[in-house]
Amino acid sequence: MRDLVDARIGLAASLARLASIDEIIESEYLAGRLDRRHALQMQRMQYQTEEARAEAELLQVLQVRERLRPSPPHHSTSSSGGITPQEFEAVAQQLPEMKPETIRTLSQLLSALLAEKKP
Secondary structure (H helix, E strand, O other): OHHHHHHHHHHHHHHHHHHOHHHHHHHHHHHHHHHHHHHHHHHHHHHHHHHHHHHHHHHHHHHHHHHHOOOOOOOOOOOOOOOOHHHHHHHHOOOOOOOHHHHHHHHHHHHHHHHHHOO
């Protein structure tokens, strides 16, 4: 008789688990989605870190290359001993924060000033 009671209790427990099978499946599905999302986020962070390191190394290499590059001889063709508008434009174009319109305007102003100084 005891065995029959234990068997019925086991059957009731199994039926209760079966009744909640949808919830169990949903929780497993969500856990899997979260695991995959986490893996993608970690991979993205790893790629961003590697990219940032590569950019930092590139900047260091460019700085070293710039330091090792011999400077060109300075040839001033203006009569005042200053720079010409063309030389100014060449130097200003290396500055990324200066807009091309600003460089052109300053070059024109420099040309006008040099023209005024000529006797």
